Amino acid sequence: MKTFSIAIHGGAGTLVKGMMTPEKETAYKNALTLALDKGFSILEQGGTAIGAVEASVKELENSPLFNAGKGSVFTAEGTHEMDASIMDGSNLQAGAVSLISGIKNPISLAKDVMEKSEHVFLAGEGAMQFAKSQNYNLEEPSYFYDQLRHDQWTQIKDTDAFQLDHSVKKDSKFGTVGAVACDQNGNIAAATSTGGMTNKKWGRVGDSPMIGAGNYANNKTCAISCTGSGEFFIRGVVAYDVSCLMEYKGLDLVSACEEVINKRILEIGGDGGLIGVDAEGAISMPFNTEGMYRAYKTSKGEKEISIYK
DSSP states (O other): OOOEEEEEEEEEEEOGGGOOOOHHHHHHHHHHHHHHHHHHHHTTTTOOOHHHHHHHHHHHHHHHHHHHHGOOOOOOOOOOEEEEEEEEEETTEEEEEEEEEEOSOHHHHHHHHHHHHSSEEEHHHHHHHHHHTTTTOOOOHHOOOOOOOOHHHHHHHTTTTTBBBGGOOOOOOOOOEEEEEEEEEEEEEEEEOOHHHHHHHOOOOOOOOOOOSTEEEOTTEEEEEEEOHHHHHHHEEEEEEEHHHHHHOOOHHHHHHHHHIIHHHHHOOEEEEEEEOOTTOEEOOOOSEEEEEEEEEETOOOOEEEEEE
């Protein structure tokens, strides 16, 4: 039987060690473990990589600890705008949504765009109409209310400042969530979901819902989910760049991921990290920040749940 594996992340950035209490660290690790096990159990039972990454990301979206779903940050208007994308490496099918609100699990809506519409990317009001056509329930704004997120926002609202979760030098919660998996058939998939940046204006969209920038999967190469300074990850077409290094330069997964995160993205001034898997079940989780909430598990019995380097 082929090696099957899954990796997840809950954001990369300035994770100041002194700010992390033992209780908080335990809470994060427990949330990561729950999401990891949810996806891995699907792979173990012979399920698909797509099913596994969706299940893991939903679990992370349901936790208030991460900036996705329930824990999403506040926009300049005091609302929540969420983005998500998913991609199937076996057939290059993909689905993405952006600037949606009230949806408990944006990743599931992205998957429905992939499977139940003729499109790849739906945004704003149109994405919400599609959600209604699929009988999604809309959560009240109170579901997404989180005191720490609100405090983060009130510190900078009515100013031109905005905060990328992962670059805040305070005791704050982090970012984008994602998962990549390789199933027993050697098919791979990637899923990414985020609440964006605190106090964002003008319908700003980061890399998370953009196929090729923050999320990408192709059985020939790799499945990638990114987290970091979105504007730079878009300009560097980061997820696809890793795939290209593997396809055209013949690099292995680890070398390609390292090249992009520790060289290319830094050269244009960006920071962050990514998780990757290939069709052999190999895992890579590089980041160029102080930390990245991350975890992986393989059918060979390997497992890791980490925050710092």
